[in-house]
Amino acid sequence: MDLYFITFAVMAVGAGIFTISAREALASALGLLTVFVACAALYLHLHAPLIAIFQISIYAGAILVLVVFVIMLLMSPDDRLEVIQENMSYRIMGVFLVAAMIGLVVKALKDVKEHGAVSLPDGFGSPGQIGEFFFRDYLLHFEVASVLLLVALIAAIYLGKKKL
Amino acid sequence: MEDWIIDLIKVVFIWVWCLLIAVVMTWVERRASAMMQDRLGPNRAGPFGLLQPLADGIKLFTKEEIIPEKAKKILYILGPALFAIPAFSAYAVVPFGDKIVIGGKEIILQVSDVNIGFLYVLAVGSMGVYGMVVGGWASNNKYSILGGLRSTAQLISYEVPMGLALLAVVLLYGTFSMREMVLAQQGTFLGFLPNWGIFKQPLGFLMFIVAAYAEAARVPFDLPEAESELVNGYHTEYGSMRLGLYLFGEYVNLGTLSGIMVSIYFGGWQLPYIDMSAFLGPVSYGIASFLVFFLKQAFFLFLFVWVRWTVPRFRYDQLMGLGWKSLIPLCLVNFFITALLVQLTV
Amino acid sequence: MPKPVVKKEYPLSVRIYLWEIIKGLGITWRHFVKNIRYSFRKGPHTVPTTWQYPEDRRPISPNFRGAHMLQLNEKGQELCVGCGMCAKACPAKCITVKRGKPADGEEDRYAGKTMCEEFTIDMLRCIFCGFCEEACPKNAIVLGQGHELAEYTMEACIYDKAKLIANFEEAKAAGKLKPKPKKVPVEAPPKAEAKKPAAKPAAKAAPKADKAKPAEKADAKKEGEDSKE
Numbered sequence: 001m002d003l004y005f006i007t008f009a010v011m012a013v014g015a016g017i018f019t020i021s022a023r024e025a026l027a028s029a030l031g032l033l034t035v036f037v038a039c040a041a042l043y044l045h046l047h048a049p050l051i052a053i054f055q056i057s058i059y060a061g062a063i064l065v066l067v068v069f070v071i072m073l074l075m076s077p078d079d080r081l082e083v084i085q086e087n088m089s090y091r092i093m094g095v096f097l098v099a100a101m102i103g104l105v106v107k108a109l110k111d112v113k114e115h116g117a118v119s120l121p122d123g124f125g126s127p128g129q130i131g132e133f134f135f136r137d138y139l140l141h142f143e144v145a146s147v148l149l150l151v152a153l154i155a156a157i158y159l160g161k162k163k164l
Numbered sequence: 165m166e167d168w169i170i171d172l173i174k175v176v177f178i179w180v181w182c183l184l185i186a187v188v189m190t191w192v193e194r195r196a197s198a199m200m201q202d203r204l205g206p207n208r209a210g211p212f213g214l215l216q217p218l219a220d221g222i223k224l225f226t227k228e229e230i231i232p233e234k235a236k237k238i239l240y241i242l243g244p245a246l247f248a249i250p251a252f253s254a255y256a257v258v259p260f261g262d263k264i265v266i267g268g269k270e271i272i273l274q275v276s277d278v279n280i281g282f283l284y285v286l287a288v289g290s291m292g293v294y295g296m297v298v299g300g301w302a303s304n305n306k307y308s309i310l311g312g313l314r315s316t317a318q319l320i321s322y323e324v325p326m327g328l329a330l331l332a333v334v335l336l337y338g339t340f341s342m343r344e345m346v347l348a349q350q351g352t353f354l355g356f357l358p359n360w361g362i363f364k365q366p367l368g369f370l371m372f373i374v375a376a377y378a379e380a381a382r383v384p385f386d387l388p389e390a391e392s393e394l395v396n397g398y399h400t401e402y403g404s405m406r407l408g409l410y411l412f413g414e415y416v417n418l419g420t421l422s423g424i425m426v427s428i429y430f431g432g433w434q435l436p437y438i439d440m441s442a443f444l445g446p447v448s449y450g451i452a453s454f455l456v457f458f459l460k461q462a463f464f465l466f467l468f469v470w471v472r473w474t475v476p477r478f479r480y481d482q483l484m485g486l487g488w489k490s491l492i493p494l495c496l497v498n499f500f501i502t503a504l505l506v507q508l509t510v
Numbered sequence: 511m512p513k514p515v516v517k518k519e520y521p522l523s524v525r526i527y528l529w530e531i532i533k534g535l536g537i538t539w540r541h542f543v544k545n546i547r548y549s550f551r552k553g554p555h556t557v558p559t560t561w562q563y564p565e566d567r568r569p570i571s572p573n574f575r576g577a578h579m580l581q582l583n584e585k586g587q588e589l590c591v592g593c594g595m596c597a598k599a600c601p602a603k604c605i606t607v608k609r610g611k612p613a614d615g616e617e618d619r620y621a622g623k624t625m626c627e628e629f630t631i632d633m634l635r636c637i638f639c640g641f642c643e644e645a646c647p648k649n650a651i652v653l654g655q656g657h658e659l660a661e662y663t664m665e666a667c668i669y670d671k672a673k674l675i676a677n678f679e680e681a682k683a684a685g686k687l688k689p690k691p692k693k694v695p696v697e698a699p700p701k702a703e704a705k706k707p708a709a710k711p712a713a714k715a716a717p718k719a720d721k722a723k724p725a726e727k728a729d730a731k732k733e734g735e736d737s738k739e
Contacts, residue, residue, distance in 0.1 A: 053283040061290030069316040199545040202559035
C-alpha cells in the first residue's frame with residue numbers, strides 16, 4: 001500500500017460519496033469528474049497510461065460534458081436534487097445496481113487472491129498493445145460494441161427527426 | 165544536476181513563458197485590433213503602451229472581489245481555477261525546442277516526452293470547458309448560464325473533428341509522441357517543399373485550425389462569450405482577478421493551440437531546408453531552436469487576433485451545422501484518404 | 511404575420527466561405543500595415559482617421575459655447591454693470607450676480623457706473639445654452655472656447671469673478687476672443703435682419719479658418735504621399 005494509491009483511492013471514494021449525496025446537480029457532476037480524474041490517476045499507477053487518457057478524454061471530456069449539458073438545459077441553479085430523489089423506482093433500481101456491483105467486486109477480489117502477484121509483460125499498456133488486443137484477441141467484442149453504437153446512432157437520428 | 169531539478173526548471177520556465185505570452189497577447193490584441201480598425205489603441209502606459217498589461221494587472225489585482233449574493237459561492241470561486249489549470253497543464257507535452265547541452269548534459273526542451281503526449285493534449289484540452297460551465301452555473305445569471313450551456317455543446321461538437329483531424333496525423337507519423345512527430349518532419353517533401361505536416365495534410369490542417377478556434381472559443385466561434393448577445397457569457401458576473409484568470413486562461417489556451425499547430429503541421433523548431441545543428445554550437449542550437457519555435461508560434465498567435473477582427477460571429481445553428489455536417493464528414497474523408505496513402509506507400 | 515425567412519441559394523464557392531475569409535484577412539492586413547506605417551510618422555496627427563485627442567486638437571469654431579468669461583474693454587475696464595439680465599435669462603439658474611457701486615477711487619476700473627460685486631457661475635448646472643450671452647446688454651459675458659472643464663472638487667466648478675476674468679485674459683492671450691456681435695437695428699426690416707448677422711460672423715471667422723487650414727493641407731499632402739508609396 002503506497003501513498004500514491006491511498007491518496008487517489010481515498011479521493012475517488014470520497015468524491016463518489018459526495019456525488020451521490022450532493023444536493024446540487026452541478027456539484028454532483030463535479031464530484032463525478034473528480035472520481036474520473038482519480039481513477040485516471042490510478043490507471044496511470046497501474047502502467048496503463050492510454051486507459052488513463054481515455055478515461056479523461058472520453059468520460060470526463062465527453063460523456064460528463066453531455067451530462068452537464070443536460071443539467072444546464074433542464075435545471076436552474078436553484079433547483080435541488082431532492083425532488084428527483086424522492087422517486088421510489090430510482091431507489092429500487094439503485095439497490096439492484098449496488099447488489100450487482102458488490103458481487104462483481106467480490107469476484108474480482110477472489111481472483112486477485114487466487115493469482116497473487118503477476119509480473120507485467122513487456123510494453124504493457126502501450127497504445128500498440130491495446131490495438132492488438134482490440135483487433136486480434138477481442139475483435140468480436142469490439143465489433144459487437146460498434147454495432148451497439150451504430151444502433152444507438154440510428155435510434156438518435158430516428159428520435160431527432162420526427163418524420164422520416 | 166539531478167533530473168528532477170532540471171524538470172523543475174523546465175516547468176517553471178514554461179510556466180513563466182506562458183504567462184509572458186498571455187500578458188503580451190493582451191497588449192497585442194488591443195493594439196493590433198486598433199491598427200486594423202484605423203485606431204491607435206492603448207498607447208499611454210510606457211513606450212507604445214507596452215506597460216498597459218501591467219496597468220491592467222494592477223487594476224485587476226487591487227479591485228474589490230465581489231461575489232454576487234445569489235451565486236453558488238464555492239463553485240463561483242472554483243470556476244476560474246478549473247478554467248486556468250487545464251490551459252496551463254496542456255503545455256507540458258509541447259516540444260518548445262530541440263535539445264540543449266549544458267554542462268555535458270543533454271536536456272530535451274520539452275517538459276515531458278511521454279509516448280501518449282498527443283492524446284494528453286486532447287484530454288486536457290477537453291477539460292477547459294468545466295471552467296466555463298461552472299463559472300456560468302455558479303453565477304446564477306441567465307446570460308452566464310446560456311454562455312455555459314453554449315460552451316458545452318460547442319466544445320463537444322468540435323472535439324470530434326479535432327480528434328479526427330489529429331488521428332490522420334497519427335496515421336501519417338505512426339507515433340503519439342509530439343517530439344517524434346516533429347523529428348519526422350525533417351528534410352524535404354517531393355523534393356522541393358519542406359517536409360512539414362501542412363503539405364501532407366492540407367485538409368487536415370484546415371479542419372484542425374477551424375476546430376481549434378472553436379475549442380478556444382475565439383471569434384468566429386465565440387458563442388460562449390458573445391458580447392453582443394450575452395453581455396459577456398459565462399464570465400459576466402466575474403470581476404477582479406477572477407476575471408483576470410479567465411482572460412489569462414484564454415490566452416494561455418491560444419498559446420498551447422498555436423504550439424500544437426506548429427509542432428504537428430509546421431515542423432516545430434526546424435527551419436525549412438536548413439539544418440541548424442550543423443553549424444551551431446550545442447548551446448546556441450538549443451536557443452536557436454527555441455526561437456524558431458517561438459516565431460512560428462507567434463505567427464499563429466497573431467493569426468488568432470487577425471481572424472478575430474476580420475470574421476463575424478457564426479449563428480448558433482450555423483456553428484453546429486458547420487461542426488457536424490461539414491467538418492466531421494470532411495475529417496473522415498481526410499482520414500480515409502490518409503489511411504489509403506499510408507497503406508499504399510508502406 | 512411573421513416575416514418570412516428567405517433562403518438564398520449560394521454557389522459552392524461562396525458556401526465554402528474560406529476564400530471570403532482570406533479576402534477579408536487581406537483587407538484587415540492592408541489596414542494594419544497602413545496604420546503601422548502611419549504610427550511611425552512624426553508629429554501629432556498620426557493615424558489620419560482618428561484625432562488623438564491630447565496631442566491633436568481639432569480647431570474649434572469661434573461660435574463655440576464653452577466656458578464663460580467676463581470681458582474687459584480695450585482700456586482694461588470691466589464691461590459688466592451687474593444688471594442681472596443674464597441671471598434672469600439663465601434657464602438652469604446657475605448665475606448669481608450681486609450689483610454694487612465701485613468703491614471710491616476705483617471708478618476707472620469699470621466701464622459702467624455700476625459693477626458686479628459678486629458674479630458666480632455654477633458650471634455643474636450650466637447647460638451652455640448661451641442665453642446669458644444673448645441677454646447681456648453690454649456684451650460683458652461671453653461663452654468662450656474652453657471645454658476641458660473637469661475639476662477634482664465641486665467647489666472648483668463654481669467659477670467666481672476672478673476666474674471668469676482670468677478666462678478672458680487667457681483667451682485674449684491666445685487670440686481666441688469671440689468676434690463682437692453686429693448690432694441689429696430694432697426698426698430694421700426683417701430681411702436685412704436675417705441677412706446681416708449671418709454674413710458678418712462668417713467674414714470674421716475667415717482669418718481663423720485660414721490659420722487652421724495650412725495644417726490640414728499639410729496633413730492631406732502627407733496622406734497623399736503615403737498612399738502613393
